[in-house]
Amino acid sequence: MMDAAGADPSVRGADWRLATVDTVGSDGTVTTTDGIVARRSDLYLRPLAGDLVVITASGIGSWLAVCRLGSGTGSTWTSYPAVWSTSGTAPVLGNGTLSAAYTLRGDECRVSIRQVMGSTTTYGTGQFRWSLPFTAATLPNPIMFWTGSAMAGDAGAAYYSGNCRLISGNNLVMCINPSTATGSSSTEWNATRPHTWGSGDYLGLDLTYQIA
Template identity: 35%
Template sequence: MSKSSHASTRQLAGALKRQAGRVGAQDPNVRGANWWLATVETVGANGTVVADGLTYRRMETYQAPAVGDVIVVTQSGNGNLLAYGRTAGTTAPAGAWTAIPLASGFTSTHTVFGPAQYRIVTAHGTPRVELRGSVDATSAVTSQTNFSTALPTAARPSVVRTWVGRRNYSMDTKGIAVMEIQPNGVMSVFGSVSPNHTDWFALDGCYYDL
């Protein structure tokens, strides 16, 4: 017995509706306010990323975006697209804490403060490098001395940047060390002659703008 034309029409309409629902659920342009995962295809210079063919404005908390990031994105009811940030991966993302490449004569064994590290972040819309940990001098530092080899290009400032950090302290030494980084990415510390020489210095709370 053949189906009536009305039944066939209802079935076709139902199938089309289900198909449209499936397509809409996968298309950010039609599914309305929601969140989902997307993969970054390109990184814009204006605070945006392109993921799965759409352009998203990054939240300030989404630092150092990279192609291949799997990110959490959302769309508002009026169509605005935002990228909240990356999900955890098997390797450290750009912007993660990274060991500072120390020069010969310096180590990072003052374990009470942790290893010497840096990371690239954005603060109030400005890229900067944050520092933490400490550095030990194999021999006391009595003058300006390079304590790192060159940091990667992304962590190098456009001009010389300086900051002040903690250093070893005793009755005849002041517990302050002045440091700087050159545009070539090399960091140095300013020591002084005995008895105020520098044996170790800390980087906690220090940063410089790029």
């Protein structure tokens, strides 16, 4: 912890250091645990209390929160609790596994989701959906969407490639199988598409989109 003189940039001149966020303001600022109020740069999105950040000061005492630092292994990927749902009766993951992570670069969000079905997994009714860490920005044409890649594995017996789609202004991503997979037309994945799902089957999807 710096003393009062050490925290005053007019004493030591322009400087930068590390700080921990205590509170997040509604005016684009954060307040650190030692009382510094700093305006966020446009690279520091979705601030949270507890973030370890780089802050820098001008010679006249204006503070800027430049960016959030990585933690743990230093990876920029952050895990989040994705939720698997359907457009009808809810599925149950049971003893299956679902993992999801994202990384931010400005307002660009990259997401990776992986799921393995278990012996007690049930698949509900309707089309599969997975939640995203942030809501997508609204495109000029609201019926437009972002697209990514998707792949399903039928317990190693067969593989089906497809696309995933995120509708403008939404926070749910869905997968679509091409006409070359099971079924005569391109349509969203469900309990029987792109194959009938069972224990040991798995899927992965990757998507890049602009956050709101």
